[in-house]
Amino acid sequence: MTDTFKPGPDDVEIVEREQCFSGFYRLDRLQLRHRLFSGAMGRQLERELFVRHDAVCVLPYDPRRDEVVLIEQFRVGAVGKVANPWLIELVAGLIDKDEQPEEVARREAVEEAGLEVAELWPVTTYFPSPGGSTERVHLYVGRCDSTHAGGVFGLDEEGEDIRVHVWSLERALQAVRDGTIDNAASIIALQWLALNRDEVRGAWS
Structure with a gap:
């Protein structure tokens, strides 16, 4: 499965999203899981995300x-x-x-x-x-x-x-x-x- 499985947008689960700061830019903290190349769902991760305009x-x-x-x-x-x-x-x-x-x-x-x-x-x-x-x-x-x-x-x-x-x-x-x-x-x-x-x-x- 490692070589054939192709993860996509449906393979991400946002468990929680917290807005930590909002000014000219924004900082969010996410609790999330995503599917692994093995096909199994990975463990929950915490990630900080800098949210800004394109x-x-x-x-x-x-x-x-x-x-x-x-x-x-x-x-x-x-x-x-x-x-x-x-x-x-x-x-x-x-x-x-x-x-x-x-x-x-x-x-x-x-x-x-x-x-x-x-x-x-x-x-x-x-x-x-x-x-x-x-x-x-x-x-x-x-x-x-x-x-x-x-x-x-x-x-x-x-x-x-x-x-x-x-x-x-x-x-x-x-x-x-x-x-x-x-x-x-x-x-x-x-x-x-x-x-x-x-x-x-x-x-x-």
């Missing part, structure tokens, strides 16, 4: 100049983990209840980088940390004109202070290689663009 990340790309637009901002999660908690990242934002991912991508490109994104190329949708978080990320490459990109953006009411960088794709890929860029969405998007650059430039040029 997110959108977009890599603005100028196919004519072969440049990407990246942003730099302070990240509290990086404090004490790396030498400098100001990270180089993609434009990103959270999805509100009635928004589509494409709407968020275009809105955040304006708010965080002062850019109009003409077209969006879906890259993938993925869980960044499914062992303890509900977040799912929608990842895009967006066609832009990087000629006049630059400056500092962000919403004052959200405490944002975001600096815009325009880099050649090769420089950005080198930053992935040397660890300057060390967050998942940026690494995935840049590596995807490196693999698909000719197709993207052909379609968008």
